[in-house]
Amino acid sequence: MKKIVFIFAPLLLLIGCSKEEAVVPDELQQNRAPGAFALISPVAEAQTDILDITFEWEAAQDPDDDTVTYDLYLYRDGSSPERVAENLTGTSYVMESRYP
Numbered sequence: 001m002k003k004i005v006f007i008f009a010p011l012l013l014l015i016g017c018s019k020e021e022a023v024v025p026d027e028l029q030q031n032r033a034p035g036a037f038a039l040i041s042p043v044a045e046a047q048t049d050i051l052d053i054t055f056e057w058e059a060a061q062d063p064d065d066d067t068v069t070y071d072l073y074l075y076r077d078g079s080s081p082e083r084v085a086e087n088l089t090g091t092s093y094v095m096e097s098r099y100p
Helices: 002-016
Strands: 039-041 053-057 070-074 082-088 092-095
Antiparallel strands (some): 070 082
C-alpha cells in the first residue's frame, strides 16, 4: 500500500506545480476605463457666434484596447448640459447651425 502512495505522490507534485497561469474568461475580466483626453479646439469655455463649429479632441487610450466612443455635451449660460452628439468614434465633430 505504501508503494502506491509513493508512486502517486511525485505524479501529483508534477501536476500541481505547473508554471502556467490560470486563464480568466473575457466575461469575468473587469473592463477598465479609457484614459483622460483633452479638447483641442475650440478652447474650453469659448463663446462664439459662428454657426458651424468643429470640435476636435485628443484620442483617449483604452488599456483593454476596446473601441472608445465619445458623447458631446454643450452648456448654455449656466444651464444643465445638453447632449448634442453621441457614440462618436472619431476625434472631431462638426456641429452645424442646428443648435438652438
